[in-house]
Amino acid sequence: MGDLLLFINFYLIPGIVLGSIYALGAIGVSMVFGILRFAHFAHGDMMTLGAFIAFSAIGWLGVGPILALPFAMIGTIVVTLGIDRVFYKPLREKSTIIVVIASFGVALMLRSLIMVVWGVNTETYSSGISMPLVFLDSFRIAERHIWMMAITIAAMLGIHWTLSKTRIGKAMRAVSDSPELSRLAGISTEKVVQATWIIGAGLAAIGGVFIAWDSQIHANAGWDLILPIFAAAILGGIGKAYGAMAGGMVIGIAEEVSSYPWLGDGPLLSPGYKTGIAFAIMVIMLIWRPSGLFRGRVY
Amino acid sequence: MSVLELVDVTAGYGEGADILHNVSLKLDPGEIVSIVGPNGAGKSTAMKAIFGLLVMHGGKITMGSHDITGMPPEEVVGKGVGFVPQTDNVFPNLSVEENLEMGAFTYDGPLEGRLKNVYELFPPLLEKRNQAAGTLSGGQRQMVAMGRALMLEPQVLMLDEPTAGLSPKYAQEIFELVIQVNASGTPVLMVEQNARQALAISHRGYVLVDGQNRHEGSGPELIADREVAEMFLGG
Numbered sequence: 001m002g003d004l005l006l007f008i009n010f011y012l013i014p015g016i017v018l019g020s021i022y023a024l025g026a027i028g029v030s031m032v033f034g035i036l037r038f039a040h041f042a043h044g045d046m047m048t049l050g051a052f053i054a055f056s057a058i059g060w061l062g063v064g065p066i067l068a069l070p071f072a073m074i075g076t077i078v079v080t081l082g083i084d085r086v087f088y089k090p091l092r093e094k095s096t097i098i099v100v101i102a103s104f105g106v107a108l109m110l111r112s113l114i115m116v117v118w119g120v121n122t123e124t125y126s127s128g129i130s131m132p133l134v135f136l137d138s139f140r141i142a143e144r145h146i147w148m149m150a151i152t153i154a155a156m157l158g159i160h161w162t163l164s165k166t167r168i169g170k171a172m173r174a175v176s177d178s179p180e181l182s183r184l185a186g187i188s189t190e191k192v193v194q195a196t197w198i199i200g201a202g203l204a205a206i207g208g209v210f211i212a213w214d215s216q217i218h219a220n221a222g223w224d225l226i227l228p229i230f231a232a233a234i235l236g237g238i239g240k241a242y243g244a245m246a247g248g249m250v251i252g253i254a255e256e257v258s259s260y261p262w263l264g265d266g267p268l269l270s271p272g273y274k275t276g277i278a279f280a281i282m283v284i285m286l287i288w289r290p291s292g293l294f295r296g297r298v299y
Numbered sequence: 300m301s302v303l304e305l306v307d308v309t310a311g312y313g314e315g316a317d318i319l320h321n322v323s324l325k326l327d328p329g330e331i332v333s334i335v336g337p338n339g340a341g342k343s344t345a346m347k348a349i350f351g352l353l354v355m356h357g358g359k360i361t362m363g364s365h366d367i368t369g370m371p372p373e374e375v376v377g378k379g380v381g382f383v384p385q386t387d388n389v390f391p392n393l394s395v396e397e398n399l400e401m402g403a404f405t406y407d408g409p410l411e412g413r414l415k416n417v418y419e420l421f422p423p424l425l426e427k428r429n430q431a432a433g434t435l436s437g438g439q440r441q442m443v444a445m446g447r448a449l450m451l452e453p454q455v456l457m458l459d460e461p462t463a464g465l466s467p468k469y470a471q472e473i474f475e476l477v478i479q480v481n482a483s484g485t486p487v488l489m490v491e492q493n494a495r496q497a498l499a500i501s502h503r504g505y506v507l508v509d510g511q512n513r514h515e516g517s518g519p520e521l522i523a524d525r526e527v528a529e530m531f532l533g534g
């Protein structure tokens with residue numbers, strides 16, 4: 001197998017898949033930050049929730065991960081709207097730090113709830129190893145990776161369409177631009193907030209299902225992704241949905257590609273240090289260009 | 300009955316001290332009413348009070364027979380009040396046309412006709428319709444802000460310094476536009492720095508100083524008043 005194919009099959013494709021997962025989480029984090037103006041630390045646990053709802057759907061209905069997706073999305077959206085109603089809405093007028101801390105509390109509760117309902121074991125969607133498709137002799141790509149990339153692209157096109165063509169999407173950008181003027185213009189902030197949670201939770205659920213589908217799922221899986229997801233949101237520019245997409249891709253690919261043997265025979269960076277990449281990118285961006293690549297908001 | 304009335308309003312921002320002290324003013328059907336006064340007098344604050352953005356410590360605000368004291372802004376807009384704030388009155392990252400569309404957020408019908416009307420009033424906006432509002436000149440932004448409020452086809456129009464930053468030519472056009480909007484039956488409440496011009500087209504006016512009513516009268520009366528002239532009209 002040529003070096004290039006090896007690189008694509010084992011580093012680039014997994015990087016794009018990981019990047020998709022980060023992007024799906026980061027878009028929601030970034031939009032929540034832009035519109036509700038707080039860092040939502042329970043976002044990773046929403047991803048875990050989606051993954052486990054799909055796990056149940058697969059177990060009970062015998063469907064595959066793709067058909068389980070709508071269940072995961074709807075379930076996660078309903079729970080998230082409930083969380084907003086009970087925990088975040090009463091704090092809407094309070095200072096940001098109070099809501100941020102509340103989101104930590106929600107993260108803990110959600111994770112505990114997941115452990116109570118689904119247990120603390122690591123689960124997988126399918127038993128056995130799925131054979132990769134083989135194209136062109138040695139270019140290999142697993143069928144699930146093709147699906148994940150296609151679904152991610154579809155989701156991003158959907159986001160783009162929503163934000164640029166629909167009334168509620170434009171209103172979301174308006175609230176992100178100027179909350180006070182939005183209210184004075186008659187835009188219903190509550191509708192916009194709900195739309196933000198629906199989109200954020202829907203995408204988080206997809207990302208969570210991808211984590212589980214690609215490897216396995218356990219109750220801490222989403223929480224463990226909070227660092228690269230925030231790094232992706234910051235890299236792209238807080239409040240910028242397209243920035244978060246790009247940021248997620250860059251960090252996912254950078255993490256995977258960093259363990260390619262660029263110099264000599266061993267991996268450039270031991271895979272154990274992957275998360276360090278996201279952390280380094282986040283720190284560098286915060287120092288060098290806090291508005292991110294897409295000129296987001298700076299706090 | 301007045302379209303809009305403030306009765307003895309005492310109010311401030313959040314926890315802060317009161318800015319308005321027993322302010323009373325009203326807008327009757329068909330009128331243009333101007334609020335003038337020195338910087339920091341509380342003119343913008345009085346307008347924001349109508350939109351429920353202040354903490355009220357006394358008095359009430361009514362629209363017709365409805366008490367709207369403390370009503371959230373989106374509901375006030377829902378009652379047909381269009382408002383152009385003094386600052387930050389466009390969405391900088393939205394295109395001109397998207398800014399206009401946001402003005403009609405509460406309206407479910409087709410927007411084409413309304414957009415066409417606004418572009419007829421402000422032809423420079425038509426060619427910039429897809430440009431981000433934040434990239435426009437001050438005058439053009441003012442047009443976007445005004446157009447956004449007109450997209451509502453408001454029952455009452457409130458303008459906070461609509462001619463600020465405009466060349467005299469455009470300022471004149473804005474005043475003509477105000478007359479035109481008013482001629483179609485819409486009462487207009489505006490705050491103006493160009494006090495003399497504003498009072499000249501107003502049925503009535505109020506002079507606000509230090510968050511209190513100082514003078515009121517018909518437009519010509521206020522222009523003729525010696526004290527008012529010395530204080531605000533440049534002698």
Ligand SMILES: Nc1ncnc2c1ncn2[C@@H]1O[C@H](COP(=O)(O)OP(=O)(O)OP(=O)(O)O)[C@@H](O)[C@H]1O
Pocket residue numbers: 312315318336337338339340341342343344345385
């Ligand atoms: N958002 C706010 N929070 C707290 N205080 C404010 C706020 N906006 C204005 N003020 C204060 O309220 C007072 C009145 O301000 P306001 O903007 O209403 O004056 P104005 O008459 O509109 O002046 P100008 O002609 O400069 O626009 C000022 O002392 C100002 O500092």
Ligand SMILES: [Mg+2]
Pocket residue numbers: 342343344385459
């Ligand atoms: Mg003012």
